[in-house]
Amino acid sequence: MIAGIYTLVILGGISYTMERTLNDYHLTVVEFLGIYVILAVSLALTNSFTGLFSLGHPAFMAIGAYISAILTFPPIRKAIMMPALPHFLANMQLPFCLAVIIGGVIAALSAFIIGFPVLRLRGHYLAVATIGFMIIVQVLITNMNSLTRGPLGINGIYPYTDIWWVYIWVVVTVYTVWRVLNSRFGRAMLAIREDEIAAESLGISLTYFKLFPLVLGAFFAGVAGGLWAHLVTAITPSSFSLPLAFLLVVMLVIGGKSITGAIIGALLIGIVSELLRPLEMATQMYGLTQIVTAIGLLAILIKKPGGIAGSKEINLVSLYKSLKVLR
Amino acid sequence: MSFLSIGYILQQVANGFILGSIYSLVAIGFSMIFSIIGLINFSHGDILMLGAFSALAFITALHGPIWVVFGMVGVVGFLIGIAIERVAFRPIRSAPQVTGFITSLAISSLIENFGILVLTAQPRSFNIPDYLNGLLNVGAVSFRVIDAIIVALSTTIVISLYMYTKYTRMGMAMRATAQNIDASRLMGINVNRVIMIAFAIGSSLAAIAGLMWGAKFGQISPLMGFLPGLKAFVAAVIGGIRDIRGAVLGGYVLGFSEVLFVGLLPPDMSGYRDAFVFTLLIVILLIKPEGMLGREEEVIK
Numbered sequence: 001m002i003a004g005i006y007t008l009v010i011l012g013g014i015s016y017t018m019e020r021t022l023n024d025y026h027l028t029v030v031e032f033l034g035i036y037v038i039l040a041v042s043l044a045l046t047n048s049f050t051g052l053f054s055l056g057h058p059a060f061m062a063i064g065a066y067i068s069a070i071l072t073f074p075p076i077r078k079a080i081m082m083p084a085l086p087h088f089l090a091n092m093q094l095p096f097c098l099a100v101i102i103g104g105v106i107a108a109l110s111a112f113i114i115g116f117p118v119l120r121l122r123g124h125y126l127a128v129a130t131i132g133f134m135i136i137v138q139v140l141i142t143n144m145n146s147l148t149r150g151p152l153g154i155n156g157i158y159p160y161t162d163i164w165w166v167y168i169w170v171v172v173t174v175y176t177v178w179r180v181l182n183s184r185f186g187r188a189m190l191a192i193r194e195d196e197i198a199a200e201s202l203g204i205s206l207t208y209f210k211l212f213p214l215v216l217g218a219f220f221a222g223v224a225g226g227l228w229a230h231l232v233t234a235i236t237p238s239s240f241s242l243p244l245a246f247l248l249v250v251m252l253v254i255g256g257k258s259i260t261g262a263i264i265g266a267l268l269i270g271i272v273s274e275l276l277r278p279l280e281m282a283t284q285m286y287g288l289t290q291i292v293t294a295i296g297l298l299a300i301l302i303k304k305p306g307g308i309a310g311s312k313e314i315n316l317v318s319l320y321k322s323l324k325v326l327r
Numbered sequence: 328m329s330f331l332s333i334g335y336i337l338q339q340v341a342n343g344f345i346l347g348s349i350y351s352l353v354a355i356g357f358s359m360i361f362s363i364i365g366l367i368n369f370s371h372g373d374i375l376m377l378g379a380f381s382a383l384a385f386i387t388a389l390h391g392p393i394w395v396v397f398g399m400v401g402v403v404g405f406l407i408g409i410a411i412e413r414v415a416f417r418p419i420r421s422a423p424q425v426t427g428f429i430t431s432l433a434i435s436s437l438i439e440n441f442g443i444l445v446l447t448a449q450p451r452s453f454n455i456p457d458y459l460n461g462l463l464n465v466g467a468v469s470f471r472v473i474d475a476i477i478v479a480l481s482t483t484i485v486i487s488l489y490m491y492t493k494y495t496r497m498g499m500a501m502r503a504t505a506q507n508i509d510a511s512r513l514m515g516i517n518v519n520r521v522i523m524i525a526f527a528i529g530s531s532l533a534a535i536a537g538l539m540w541g542a543k544f545g546q547i548s549p550l551m552g553f554l555p556g557l558k559a560f561v562a563a564v565i566g567g568i569r570d571i572r573g574a575v576l577g578g579y580v581l582g583f584s585e586v587l588f589v590g591l592l593p594p595d596m597s598g599y600r601d602a603f604v605f606t607l608l609i610v611i612l613l614i615k616p617e618g619m620l621g622r623e624e625e626v627i628k
Contacts, residue, residue, distance in 0.1 A: 053425045053428070117609065117613050118609060118612075118613075120613070121612055121613075121616070123424050123425060123428075124367045124424055124425060124427075124428040125612060125616070127367075127425070127428055128367060128557075128560060128564075128608070129608065129609050129612055131557065131605075132561075132605030132606075132608045132609055133605070133609070135557075135601055135602070135605050136601075136602045136605050136606060139598070139599060139601050139602035140599075140602060142598065143598040143599055242553070243436070246432050246433075246436055249429060249432065250433075253429060285444055286443055286444065286447075286448070287439075287440030287441070287442075287443035287444045288440075288444065290436050290437075290439075290440040291436075291437060291440045291441060291444070293436070294433040294434075294436040294437040294440070295433075295437065297429070297433045298415060298430065298433050298434075298437075301419055301422070301426060301429065301430055301433070302418045302419060305419075305422060305426065
């Protein structure tokens with residue numbers, strides 16, 4: 001408990017200092033890193049802890065991003081840009097926080113609907129089915145011109161996302177996932193990962209405990225999508241496609257099968273791609289970032305398949321004790 | 328042309344046949360690799376892309392007969408298949424299935440982005456010699472010479488490959504390895520070689536399909552392989568991924584249903600074609616995961 005409060009305060013302090021000292025560009029980078037952390041940690045629920053290899057995260061992000069963007073958009077501009085919106089949506093403008101949560105809830109709902117049939121599939125069949133789901137969502141968004149402006153995407157979204165919203169959602173995500181992992185839910189998920197048949201014979205409902213991490217993960221993916229939309233201020237259907245899913249998977253593989261691992265992976269990949277981007281621009285070598293991440297991934301898979309952190313977690317209490325902050 | 332006339336429908340059937348021939352070739356590769364080492368090779372579509380670009384290079388550089396180009400592209404695909412297997416998939420062979428899938432994602436990203444780096448993401452037009460563009464008319468149906476070549480070549484390849492797996496020593500070794508890899512090893516089959524050949528043949532077919540794809544649609548780009556690759560996987564699943572015949576059947580079923588979906592439904596629905604294909608995948612995986620020709624298989628526990 002005290003360790004938790006310390007961490008909150010320290011992270012808050014860091015955020016405050018960054019808000020005061022960093023320029024806009026660096027602050028945006030930090031906010032992106034935070035969003036990556038939310039995405040990686042929430043994807044870890046299915047991919048690392050339950051052993052369900054899902055690539056559908058960008059689809060949930062897209063749902064969250066579009067819903068929240070439509071909800072925060074000023075009604076005057078909606079009338080011009082999205083004429084086919086139902087009346088109640090067209091005249092509605094919600095506060096950012098609420099819009100993001102609704103985006104997350106609807107993403108979670110879609111995960112619930114798609115999860116029921118798809119989660120019966122095993123291994124990489126599930127992976128391909130989730131890619132299929134991602135493409136379905138993308139095609140729908142691209143073709144529903146009058147709701148989503150199709151391939152043009154929505155631009156001019158108000159940049160509500162600041163470091164404090166990111167801070168709050170990172171904390172909420174990590175805390176929730178941590179609590180889930182250390183509850184009977186988490187133990188059931190881990191049991192399913194290790195051996196489905198054994199888990200089922202111990203009375204663990206496979207349907208329920210596979211659906212739960214997918215739905216919860218989708219909620220946070222939707223939230224992250226909302227934050228993302230209000231950070232980059234322009235979204236198109238192609239923003240949420242396979243390269244992004246691949247990037248998230250790389251984070252988890254490189255980091256390892258733990259919350260700590262997911263965070264390390266997210267920060268590492270995020271920082272590397274931010275560092276490489278200017279180089280890519282300067283040398284006109286587009287695609288360099290993806291090549292470097294892919295080679296990094298292959299190296300990790302061959303040399304250190306457990307990832308950097310393995311399945312180890314940082315224990316905050318013992319960390320503070322060793323630093324003599326706590327007794 | 329009147330909608331739903333016999334001629335129109337026959338034309339659509341012909342189109343479905345052409346598209347199906349291409350999907351079949353790509354799907355065979357998925358099927359061979361999957362049935363032997365249980366890997367969904369996500370980079371398969373990108374080999375199609377490499378095949379298309381090398382075909383374009385050969386056509387522009389050589390001005391030779393199209394048969395030679397087909398042959399050379401096949402050889403290129405063969406070598407790429409061997410290289411990918413050696414560098415990426417052999418080191419992780421003992422790892423869990425999902426690791427193989429992630430590896431193939433990485434290879435796919437690698438190939439695509441090298442493509443963007445070297446060739447830029449800009450699509451290029453794929454020009455084939457004029458005599459291949461000439462129109463043939465059979466009754467109410469018309470198609471280009473190249474379309475006829477695509478169908479004929481694809482059918483020939485499929486039949487000879489089937490003969491190959493059925494009657495040659497290597498083919499028998501492949502089927503044995505697909506049934507039980509450990510027992511095959513004990514029987515003195517060089518499993519590593521079998522896997523390598525499976526990758527090589529599969530990739531070679533994908534590369535040839537790349538040439539066909541370019542010739543049919545007239546445009547190629549470094550990212551072109553993603554959708555055909557994924558759809559060919561869908562085709563393999565529809566037909567039964569463990570069997571070459573299933574993959575071929577699935578390829579044609581997918582080709583036909585895609586063309587009919589676009590041809591028979593109102594035009595504003597055609598944008599939803601890909602959504603339809605992947606909904607079909609999810610539905611098939613749920614009601615008949617072993618595919619049309621497949622036997623019981625552990626897709627769903």
